[in-house]
Amino acid sequence: MDFFDVISTARAMRRYKPDPIPEETLVQLIEAAHLGPSGSNRQSRHWIVVRDPEVKQQLADLNRKGVTQYLAGNITQANPHVDEGRRQRFLAAVEHQMNHMHEVPAIVIACADTVRKPADTFAAGSGAATEVWGSVQNLLLTARALGVGSVPTTLAFYGDQREEAARVLNLPDHILPMVLIPLGWPTGNFGPIRRRPLDEVMHWDRYSD
Numbered sequence: 160m161d162f163f164d165v166i167s168t169a170r171a172m173r174r175y176k177p178d179p180i181p182e183e184t185l186v187q188l189i190e191a192a193h194l195g196p197s198g199s200n201r202q203s204r205h206w207i208v209v210r211d212p213e214v215k216q217q218l219a220d221l222n223r224k225g226v227t228q229y230l231a232g233n234i235t236q237a238n239p240h241v242d243e244g245r246r247q248r249f250l251a252a253v254e255h256q257m258n259h260m261h262e263v264p265a266i267v268i269a270c271a272d273t274v275r276k277p278a279d280t281f282a283a284g285s286g287a288a289t290e291v292w293g294s295v296q297n298l299l300l301t302a303r304a305l306g307v308g309s310v311p312t313t314l315a316f317y318g319d320q321r322e323e324a325a326r327v328l329n330l331p332d333h334i335l336p337m338v339l340i341p342l343g344w345p346t347g348n349f350g351p352i353r354r355r356p357l358d359e360v361m362h363w364d365r366y367s368d
Protein backbone atom coordinates (compact mmCIF):
# COMPACT_ATOMS: atom_id res chain seq x y z
CA MET A 160 0.00 0.00 0.00
CA ASP A 161 1.02 3.56 -0.60
CA PHE A 162 2.26 5.02 2.68
CA PHE A 163 -0.21 7.91 2.73
CA ASP A 164 -3.09 5.53 1.98
CA VAL A 165 -2.06 3.56 5.08
CA ILE A 166 -1.99 6.67 7.29
CA SER A 167 -5.22 8.14 5.96
CA THR A 168 -7.25 4.93 6.43
CA ALA A 169 -5.79 3.57 9.69
CA ARG A 170 -8.92 4.35 11.61
CA ALA A 171 -10.02 2.70 14.85
CA MET A 172 -11.51 -0.73 14.10
CA ARG A 173 -13.47 -2.31 16.96
CA ARG A 174 -15.36 -5.21 15.35
CA TYR A 175 -13.44 -8.33 14.32
CA LYS A 176 -13.91 -11.77 12.82
CA PRO A 177 -12.99 -14.66 15.12
CA ASP A 178 -10.17 -15.90 12.84
CA PRO A 179 -6.75 -16.03 14.52
CA ILE A 180 -3.87 -13.78 13.51
CA PRO A 181 -0.81 -15.83 12.46
CA GLU A 182 2.05 -15.76 14.94
CA GLU A 183 4.46 -14.35 12.33
CA THR A 184 2.08 -11.43 11.79
CA LEU A 185 2.01 -10.76 15.54
CA VAL A 186 5.81 -10.83 15.61
CA GLN A 187 5.93 -8.45 12.63
CA LEU A 188 3.64 -6.02 14.45
CA ILE A 189 5.81 -6.05 17.58
CA GLU A 190 8.97 -5.69 15.48
CA ALA A 191 7.44 -2.55 13.94
CA ALA A 192 6.50 -1.23 17.38
CA HIS A 193 9.98 -1.97 18.71
CA LEU A 194 11.47 0.27 15.98
CA GLY A 195 9.71 3.32 17.43
CA PRO A 196 11.57 6.30 18.87
CA SER A 197 12.26 6.82 22.58
CA GLY A 198 13.96 9.42 24.75
CA SER A 199 17.74 8.91 24.62
CA ASN A 200 16.94 5.69 22.74
CA ARG A 201 16.27 3.97 26.08
CA GLN A 202 13.78 1.61 24.41
CA SER A 203 12.08 1.22 27.77
CA ARG A 204 9.07 -0.68 26.50
CA HIS A 205 7.75 -4.20 26.70
CA TRP A 206 5.00 -5.87 24.69
CA ILE A 207 2.77 -8.58 26.08
CA VAL A 208 0.91 -10.42 23.32
CA VAL A 209 -2.10 -12.09 24.89
CA ARG A 210 -3.78 -15.10 23.25
CA ASP A 211 -4.65 -17.10 26.38
CA PRO A 212 -8.48 -17.04 26.76
CA GLU A 213 -8.26 -16.72 30.55
CA VAL A 214 -5.96 -13.69 30.42
CA LYS A 215 -8.09 -12.16 27.65
CA GLN A 216 -11.18 -12.59 29.82
CA GLN A 217 -9.52 -10.86 32.78
CA LEU A 218 -8.44 -7.94 30.58
CA ALA A 219 -11.93 -7.80 29.05
CA ASP A 220 -13.38 -7.57 32.57
CA LEU A 221 -11.10 -4.62 33.37
CA ASN A 222 -12.02 -2.96 30.09
CA ARG A 223 -15.71 -3.48 30.89
CA LYS A 224 -15.29 -1.64 34.22
CA GLY A 225 -13.54 1.28 32.53
CA VAL A 226 -15.95 1.52 29.59
CA THR A 227 -18.98 1.25 31.90
CA GLN A 228 -17.68 4.20 33.92
CA TYR A 229 -16.90 6.10 30.73
CA LEU A 230 -20.34 5.55 29.21
CA ALA A 231 -22.05 6.44 32.49
CA GLY A 232 -20.07 9.67 32.75
CA ASN A 233 -20.29 12.93 30.89
CA ILE A 234 -19.82 11.67 27.35
CA THR A 235 -20.86 14.88 25.65
CA GLN A 236 -17.14 15.47 25.15
CA ALA A 237 -16.71 12.14 23.36
CA ASN A 238 -15.85 12.60 19.70
CA PRO A 239 -16.94 16.27 19.74
CA HIS A 240 -16.00 17.12 16.15
CA VAL A 241 -18.48 14.83 14.40
CA ASP A 242 -22.25 14.97 13.97
CA GLU A 243 -24.56 13.24 16.48
CA GLY A 244 -25.14 10.20 14.27
CA ARG A 245 -21.42 9.49 13.97
CA ARG A 246 -20.92 10.14 17.66
CA GLN A 247 -23.58 7.56 18.53
CA ARG A 248 -21.98 5.04 16.12
CA PHE A 249 -18.63 5.67 17.81
CA LEU A 250 -20.15 5.02 21.27
CA ALA A 251 -21.94 1.91 19.97
CA ALA A 252 -18.62 0.58 18.63
CA VAL A 253 -16.92 1.19 22.01
CA GLU A 254 -19.79 -0.68 23.70
CA HIS A 255 -19.65 -3.51 21.15
CA GLN A 256 -15.95 -3.91 21.79
CA MET A 257 -16.61 -3.97 25.53
CA ASN A 258 -18.99 -6.90 25.00
CA HIS A 259 -16.59 -8.81 22.75
CA MET A 260 -13.13 -7.98 24.08
CA HIS A 261 -12.69 -11.50 25.49
CA GLU A 262 -13.23 -12.96 22.00
CA VAL A 263 -10.70 -10.90 20.05
CA PRO A 264 -7.96 -13.00 18.43
CA ALA A 265 -5.11 -11.22 20.22
CA ILE A 266 -4.53 -8.32 22.58
CA VAL A 267 -1.25 -6.45 22.80
CA ILE A 268 -0.44 -4.66 26.03
CA ALA A 269 2.12 -1.91 25.50
CA CYS A 270 4.06 -1.47 28.72
CA ALA A 271 6.47 1.19 29.89
CA ASP A 272 9.59 0.18 31.77
CA THR A 273 9.99 2.87 34.42
CA VAL A 274 13.32 1.36 35.48
CA ARG A 275 12.69 2.49 39.05
CA LYS A 276 9.60 1.66 41.08
CA PRO A 277 6.59 3.38 39.57
CA ALA A 278 5.57 6.70 41.04
CA ASP A 279 2.30 6.75 42.94
CA THR A 280 0.28 8.82 40.56
CA PHE A 281 -0.71 8.25 36.99
CA ALA A 282 0.40 11.80 36.17
CA ALA A 283 3.93 10.86 37.16
CA GLY A 284 3.57 7.72 35.08
CA SER A 285 2.57 9.74 32.05
CA GLY A 286 6.26 10.39 31.40
CA ALA A 287 6.37 6.68 30.82
CA ALA A 288 3.35 6.99 28.54
CA THR A 289 5.21 9.26 26.17
CA GLU A 290 7.77 6.50 25.71
CA VAL A 291 5.27 4.02 24.36
CA TRP A 292 2.98 6.04 22.11
CA GLY A 293 5.31 6.53 19.13
CA SER A 294 5.81 2.79 19.09
CA VAL A 295 2.11 2.12 19.46
CA GLN A 296 1.48 4.23 16.35
CA ASN A 297 4.07 2.15 14.45
CA LEU A 298 2.11 -0.93 15.44
CA LEU A 299 -1.25 0.58 14.42
CA LEU A 300 0.02 1.66 11.00
CA THR A 301 1.65 -1.70 10.36
CA ALA A 302 -1.57 -3.44 11.37
CA ARG A 303 -3.46 -1.29 8.87
CA ALA A 304 -0.95 -2.05 6.11
CA LEU A 305 -1.45 -5.78 6.79
CA GLY A 306 -5.25 -5.50 6.92
CA VAL A 307 -5.41 -6.13 10.67
CA GLY A 308 -7.93 -4.04 12.61
CA SER A 309 -6.86 -2.39 15.86
CA VAL A 310 -7.46 0.52 18.20
CA PRO A 311 -5.36 1.90 21.04
CA THR A 312 -7.34 1.76 24.29
CA THR A 313 -6.70 2.84 27.87
CA LEU A 314 -10.02 2.48 29.72
CA ALA A 315 -9.02 -0.95 31.10
CA PHE A 316 -6.36 0.82 33.17
CA TYR A 317 -8.52 3.47 34.83
CA GLY A 318 -7.47 4.28 38.40
CA ASP A 319 -6.33 1.32 40.46
CA GLN A 320 -7.27 -1.04 37.62
CA ARG A 321 -3.74 -0.49 36.31
CA GLU A 322 -2.47 -2.43 39.34
CA GLU A 323 -5.01 -5.16 38.78
CA ALA A 324 -3.91 -5.44 35.15
CA ALA A 325 -0.29 -5.64 36.27
CA ARG A 326 -1.23 -8.58 38.52
CA VAL A 327 -3.10 -10.33 35.69
CA LEU A 328 -0.05 -9.98 33.45
CA ASN A 329 2.54 -10.86 36.14
CA LEU A 330 4.30 -7.54 35.64
CA PRO A 331 7.11 -6.56 38.00
CA ASP A 332 6.65 -3.23 39.82
CA HIS A 333 8.72 -1.20 37.37
CA ILE A 334 6.71 -2.28 34.31
CA LEU A 335 3.46 -0.32 33.80
CA PRO A 336 0.69 -1.41 31.45
CA MET A 337 -0.12 1.68 29.34
CA VAL A 338 -2.12 0.78 26.24
CA LEU A 339 -4.36 -2.18 25.45
CA ILE A 340 -4.54 -2.89 21.72
CA PRO A 341 -7.05 -5.48 20.51
CA LEU A 342 -6.18 -7.03 17.15
CA GLY A 343 -8.38 -8.86 14.68
CA TRP A 344 -9.40 -9.13 11.05
CA PRO A 345 -12.05 -6.41 10.73
CA THR A 346 -15.64 -7.18 9.79
CA GLY A 347 -16.00 -3.70 8.24
CA ASN A 348 -13.90 -1.66 5.87
CA PHE A 349 -11.01 0.63 6.63
CA GLY A 350 -12.60 3.97 5.78
CA PRO A 351 -10.98 7.36 5.46
CA ILE A 352 -10.05 9.00 8.76
CA ARG A 353 -12.04 12.17 9.44
CA ARG A 354 -10.53 15.05 11.37
CA ARG A 355 -11.45 18.70 11.80
CA PRO A 356 -10.12 21.06 9.14
CA LEU A 357 -6.35 21.38 9.05
CA ASP A 358 -6.45 25.18 9.16
CA GLU A 359 -8.03 24.98 12.64
CA VAL A 360 -4.91 23.32 14.03
CA MET A 361 -2.02 24.24 11.75
CA HIS A 362 -0.16 27.50 12.40
CA TRP A 363 2.74 29.14 10.61
CA ASP A 364 5.47 30.67 12.76
CA ARG A 365 3.18 31.76 15.63
CA TYR A 366 -0.17 30.60 17.03
CA SER A 367 -1.79 33.88 15.97
CA ASP A 368 -0.71 36.95 14.02
Ligand SMILES: Cc1cc2nc3c(=O)[nH]c(=O)nc-3n(C[C@H](O)[C@H](O)[C@H](O)COP(=O)(O)O)c2cc1C
Pocket residue numbers: 169170171172238253256310311312313314315352353
Ligand atom coordinates in the same frame (compact mmCIF):
# COMPACT_ATOMS: atom_id res chain seq x y z
C1 LIG B 1 -4.81 8.15 24.59
C2 LIG B 1 -5.90 7.39 23.88
C3 LIG B 1 -6.77 6.62 24.62
C4 LIG B 1 -7.80 5.90 23.99
N1 LIG B 1 -8.60 5.10 24.75
C5 LIG B 1 -9.58 4.38 24.13
C6 LIG B 1 -10.38 3.45 24.88
O1 LIG B 1 -10.17 3.25 26.08
N2 LIG B 1 -11.34 2.77 24.23
C7 LIG B 1 -11.54 2.91 22.87
O2 LIG B 1 -12.43 2.25 22.33
N3 LIG B 1 -10.79 3.76 22.13
C8 LIG B 1 -9.81 4.48 22.72
N4 LIG B 1 -8.99 5.31 21.98
C9 LIG B 1 -9.22 5.41 20.53
C10 LIG B 1 -9.86 6.74 20.14
O3 LIG B 1 -11.22 6.74 20.47
C11 LIG B 1 -9.65 6.94 18.62
O4 LIG B 1 -8.27 7.05 18.39
C12 LIG B 1 -10.34 8.21 18.15
O5 LIG B 1 -11.73 8.13 18.36
C13 LIG B 1 -10.07 8.44 16.67
O6 LIG B 1 -10.60 7.37 15.94
P1 LIG B 1 -10.47 7.35 14.35
O7 LIG B 1 -9.01 7.34 14.02
O8 LIG B 1 -11.20 6.12 13.92
O9 LIG B 1 -11.13 8.62 13.84
C14 LIG B 1 -7.96 6.00 22.57
C15 LIG B 1 -7.04 6.75 21.82
C16 LIG B 1 -6.01 7.42 22.46
C17 LIG B 1 -5.03 8.20 21.62
